[in-house]
Amino acid sequence: MTEFIKYLSLKKDESGDNLYFISDETTKRELHRYNLNNEELIQVTNEKENVKNFWHVDEGLLIATDYNGNEREQLTYIKNGSVQKITDDGDYYHHYGVYMKDHFIFLRNHHDGKDFDLVKYSQGQLEVMATFERPTSIVSKFDDEKIILSQQVNNIDKEIYLFNIHTGEYKKTPLSIGRFSNYRSLNEETAVFTSDYLEGHMNLYLLNKEDFSFRKLTYFKWDIEKLLILNDKETVVFEVNKKGFSQLFQYKVTEDILELLDFPTDGVIHSIQNIDSKLYMIYSSMNQPHIVCSYDLMRHELIKLFGNEDLKEPMTVSHSTYPSFDGLDVPYYLYEQAGENLSTAIHVHGGPESQARPEFNELYYKLYKEGFQIAVPNIRGSTGYSKFYIGLDNQEKRMDAAKDVVSLRSHLCAVHDANPENIFIMGRSYGGFMTLLLITQFPKLWRAAVDIVGISHFTTLLSNTPAWRRDNRSYEYGFIGKHDEFMQCIAPLNNAHRVRSPLKIFHSHHDVRVPFSESTQMYEKMKEVHKDVELIVYENEGHQYLYTENQDDMNARIVKFFKEETKK
Template sequence: MKSTTACMASILTLVMAAPLVATPVWAEPAAQASPTAEAPRTYSAAEFYQTRSYGMSSAAGLGFSPDGRSILISSDQTGVFNTYALPVDGGEPVPLSASTTVATFAESYFPQDGRVLMTADSGGGGSELTHVYVRELDGTVRDLTPGEAVKADLLGWNAARDTFWITSNARDPEVFDLYAYDADTYESRLIFENPGVLIADVSPDGRWLAIDKPVTSADSDVYLVDLQGDREPRLVTAHEGAVAHATYAFTPDSRQLVYGTNAHGEFWQAWTHDLATGEKSPLIQADWDVEFVSFSPSGRYRVSALNADASTELTLLDTSTGRPVQLAGMPGGDIGQVRYNADETRIAFTVSSDTSPNDVWTADLVTGEARRLLTALSPAINEADLVESAVIRYAASDGTIIPGVLYRPKGASAANPAPAIVMVHGGPGGQSTRGYSAQVQHLVNHGYVVLAANNRGSSGYGKTFFHMDDRAHGEADLQDIVDAGQWLRQQDWVADDQVAVMGGSYGGFLTAAALAFHPEAFDAGINIYGVTNWVRTLESIPAWWGAQRDALFDEMGDPATDAKRHRRISPLFHAANIRRPMLVVQGANDPRVLPVESEELVAALRANDVPVEYVLFPDEGHGFRGRENRITAQEAYLAFLNRYVRK
């Protein structure tokens, strides 16, 4: 389970293999496997980003139209994400929104007609102040959650399909209340006034509300609220010590709550809580984290996933037989985003791999026949020119074993050593996983080794590893990144004098910190909206983070009491130590890492005559949505690396 404090969202890519049991489609190869002799063609950033991104309706929504003839998807095929109806029988997606500036995402069909729920930033690109909109049958769009500083999201539908639930901070910017909306009139009513917790799910019958309450980054609880009773939260997960819990889902019959817990070992397990008796039972136990559990509306099918060594293994279980579903005609790859039609005879899903982004597929659950509807990879790119990753491990300076995901360019050898990049994920508490990345594949295609390091504090490797950097950020985890660079230099197929560091969000912080506190460790750094002044950043956390902010403060330290340490680890206050070139990339609307974080560091480096380049996107926030902006950023990464790293 990913940390709730992660600054960057993770895309779950799920693995399912025919015939019956879901297994990874890769084996861990040797880090120094023989490179392919034939040199691949190189492609431009524009060609990589002409690849289309496809996503299904949200997990809370209804993915198929009521007549079963179309699937609700999101796509950036115009350069900006919009909502589309994809014909099940094949054909081009039909646009349902036409934004040219703000990403608009598919959420749900209405159960009885062709109306559609969508979400989009209301405060401009990257503001994260999402509103929920309805697209009427005549194509007009209505904002269901108006308000200048409102953030709202779809939580789901009831079993009767006459009510949908939305969370909104309209009443209090620091918390999300729960509202019920009538599917015909859109009349809303407040059904739970949030005291400062995380609303997780509502039972299909509308009676029970599950809420999660972080106490610390290592300790959290699940509560139940009887919406037809006294509405007083009741603790479900009484425990002693630091144990984490979180809601997965209610069962479709509204009889059980499925929740996650790491009370029984290093990894998250799925357990059930009987809503009538309170009895608890294990549902899924494994040697990796259970990422999630979900059900088809009738409960016949259950989807669950394990975070298995940077790759997510998915099982689609037919509960009537107790066996995984068998699909025919499937390629190798990771299955994700499973959605069901009304009678559960058909599913839609995505398939991806290291060398192929999300393609959209559909399958008949009666016959098991699967069929591809959309191909995401640009036709200009030959998939054979791209590279598969390998999971490697290296020893940090103190002996801790650190996992990472390695991409080795074709042709890299002792006779032809390649320049390299240590890629640092966001967080704190994120994880680098296997799967398609245009950013990574473009750099590898141009001859750069990429090692995506999962430094201590990363999720996915057990709770001990996850908490190894608590109150030690920018210190223990930073050394792991420095040691990743050293591991690369020890490979005879890496040019040991051409190693850079690069990352976004928390990874951008570690990038800047590496150049400030280990000024000789890397030849250059690319800081993508990274924190440079923790004192200011922690004081400016958006109000709507609410309970998550408390957990973040527990992990990072409270700015009211730990400002001295925050100042000590902040690259801005040690910019005089930086001697190696830096590229800084920032979104002007970023609510998490304010632009001033980047601007002050850039000014300090310029004052010290350190080579620094700065790219600012006026219409982006914490992560770049617009295709042209992503192309511009990618071109800047490669040009900078070629200028300052490749020799």
């Protein structure tokens, strides 16, 4: 059993009497239900594999699972006690979209291929309606005949299309290229969505569904993330990601009235649902493990329904910025210890088109209890700080992002009493690459390092990753044939001989985002040049570790590793 339970993907059922969610309290991720009337909390599924997602469809449940975290999700439909396999082909990824005209409509792509098939399924019959040569997603139902599709143009931007499921007509909309999300229909004539059109932040827009003209409704200098429409079909509730922290707003579309709701602003809203006059949310903060709570929109009253207990030993936490080598202000979160000459760990998030947020992290808590100070930066390339900031690390600007971490190290020593002899570096995925880059390009600065499912060479990553992912990642990392010299120059694999700090590498056999070979080749090269390295492998995981047994093992190993290295 895990010490802290994670809650994910909160959704109401069609009756509005129950909240469904995924949690890992049984040591893997299963679907659970909370009855709002009698407060009964029960486990709904008992799958062999982790439940990755679910949807309420036609008074039944559609559940997605994969094999050992390989992300090739298979869809199972449960209704009135009967179980129906919608998909059962481990060679394909399946991405559920919508239910229309008694059909399940979803996308699939072969694990070795580049094409995306748009599929409809009903009563055991599967029909491929269209095939696309670019990564494609189903955004939403548009009307009774059409669905909205998005297609990737590069690593962040999308084009928006309409597809008629009866005629097969496929038509590009007049909407601009850019980020696009949170499409919600208000009525037959209008809808809302969020995008970075006109400027670099995700704001709210009103769409005319007839001619696709749109009007900007909000002007935040931060990104709107989660969004829902209340029952009156004219009130929008959304979360604004301000410096990583969630702020909750209510907007009356017809009256053009924006209101900041009286909700805690020291953490992150992970999921949000609405039933009548109440919002239901999964919430956590740097000092608050995940809970499920309700918020009354009339009374502005917040109530915890269930979840983790408060921490017995709260941490001292803060948020600030520091100047990087070129004067850029880089934001970071700090789990700050009192004293001098503090052992300090820097953790770099993955993505890189992602963002560290002030949510609860069990590893940070365990390190903190052992006396470590932890700094978590959002270096250039992170989302949440404008489209301009996202592009600052692309391709041959990669070393600028590494220098952001070096500048943070100097800042921590100068301002937060970090001991320069005991500064540790770690990261997952792209953060793992950044860890390897830093210990090879700036080898004297680190006491020890941890690389979790990280990249050791962009060229081998791009050569071995699935074809449909290759172009997307190339816009970020560089294109083979164009950026070869630079990728060879900075590759940690080619510079393993420069490493001075001991390194622990964690990986898993079923990782489809960063192939297992990225870690084995780095481990073998480190051993070849007689460096201090250990490779820990989890047999039943993919890119994200979902089994609490493996998470607990990895966290314990990292804490022990850092403690032992501090004593030397």
